[in-house]
Every structure is written in structure tokens, then in C-alpha cells.
Amino acid sequence: MPVTNLLPLPRLAALILLLFARPLLAGQTQVAVAANFSQTMQRIVEDFQQQSGHRVGLSFGSSGKFYAQIRQGAPFEVLLSADSEKPAALEKAGLTVNGQRFTYAMGTLALWSALDNISVQGADILSGGDFNRLALANPRLAPYGLAAMQVLDTLKLTQLTRHKWVLGENIGQTYQFVATGNAELGFVALSQLLARNIPSDQYWQIPATLHQPIRQDAVLLSTGRNNPAAIQLLAFLQGEKARRTIREHGYTLPPEKPAVQP
Known part of the structure; x- marks a missing residue:
């Protein structure tokens, strides 16, 4: 008995490509995140992965330890620090992509x-x-x-x-x-x-007048220069959906800036 209701081969091939294009194009990035931002970042990453198809590996810890590890060659591609000094120091040391550092949150x-x-x-x-x-x-x-x-x-x-x-x-x-x-x-x-x-x-x-502002900076490290997953994650972090999540978790925000572009 002849088989019926089969898609023509060209249309079938096109459908298969459509179904599998996003996973094939998806990438992965490794991100070091200050411990205070752990739950907030997990929520942001859930949204980012769902939207982009990319996968994000997260490591949480102290900004000081991450700074030392990155100086020693740790394979992170993005750093979300709990301050602005360490990303600036990495930038000065030539370990970041110029122009890709920004304040993503103000801590309380x-x-x-x-x-x-x-x-x-x-x-x-x-x-x-x-x-x-x-x-x-x-x-x-x-x-x-x-x-x-x-x-x-x-x-x-x-x-x-x-x-x-x-x-x-x-x-x-x-x-x-x-x-x-x-x-x-x-x-x-x-x-x-x-x-x-x-x-x-x-x-x-604690009233903000009792201490220096806790400006938390993110930076694209040199190791992530050519990784679309790392670049797009930083752009997503500056978008309204992520900014809303950041506010909901008790942070304040600096004035909005244009998203990081590839």
C-alpha cells in the first residue's frame, strides 16, 4: 500500500532545519558572579537561556577571589563583580574588551x-x-x-x-x-x-550615606571577545526585562545606557 500524506522532500528538509537551527547555533559562556547577586542572576539567566537558546555556566563567590583567578588565567568570559574597582583593574591590565564595562546594579x-x-x-x-x-x-x-x-x-x-x-x-x-x-x-x-x-x-x-556607593560592574573578558553567548548575555543584562528583575531583588539602577553591541 502506498504511503500518503508525506511532505515533499524539500519542505521536509526545510522543516528539519527550522526545528534544529536554534540548538545548532546555540553557544555557551562561563560567568563569574559576585555572591550577593546569585539568586538575581539565576533568574536573569533562566530568561536569557529561554530567549536565546544559549547556555550559561555560573560560578558564585567573592569578587576578590574571582579577580585573582582571572589574573591567573581562569576560563571565565564574563565577570559580574560586586564593585567597580576590580573590573577596572582587569581592564587596565588588558584582560577585558575595551568599552564593554558597565554598572549593572547598585547594592544595598x-x-x-x-x-x-x-x-x-x-x-x-x-x-x-x-x-x-x-x-x-x-x-x-x-x-x-x-x-x-x-x-x-x-x-x-x-x-x-x-x-x-x-x-x-x-x-x-x-x-x-x-x-x-x-x-x-x-x-x-x-x-x-x-x-x-x-x-x-x-x-x-543601612542608609547609603554611611558608606561609599556599592557600584557593581560587569565586564566582558578577553576570553569572551568572540563568543556571541557572552556578548548577548551582557546585552540582555542591560535590557528592560533584566533591569526589572534587578529592581525586584532590592537593587537600584544607574541611568539606562544603550545595550552592549557585538
């Missing part, structure tokens, strides 16, 4: 306790000293830790609290110190608290 610091018997409504809890451990990210590695030190310096509480400091390698580890009760109090990123729906009466959002 918060003082938080996970314990019911500690009220965090301002700086009084710090000066009162009714705690044994104060967690902050290592200021040599993590910009949020540097901002926390600036807050303590501005409030003239550095010497009073120094013997109680517990340093996390990054802001993610610092959050865990407080969440588990290993530190009664700690400086964390506001975005971490909003992502977990922690009530605002359990933390103090």
Missing part, C-alpha cells in the same frame, strides 16, 4: 539578626554591644564587607566591635553565619533578605 547593605530576641531597628544594637558575634564579609575580598567596615568607621564603632567580628569569605557565607545563629548579628545584602521574604522589622536597611 542591611544589618540583620535571625534571632527573635534581638531587635534590629538601627545602630543602637551595635553600640549597645548585646551580642557576641558580628558577621561581615572579608573586606579584602568582598565589597559588601568593605562597605560594612565603612559603616562601622562612620559610626565610630570599629574598635568597639572588632573583637566580635566573624569574617565570611563572601556575602553568601556571611548570610549563612547569621541565618544559622552562629553570629547573632551581621551585615548582609538587602537582596538576600528580600529573596527570602524576611520581614522588614527584622533588619535595618
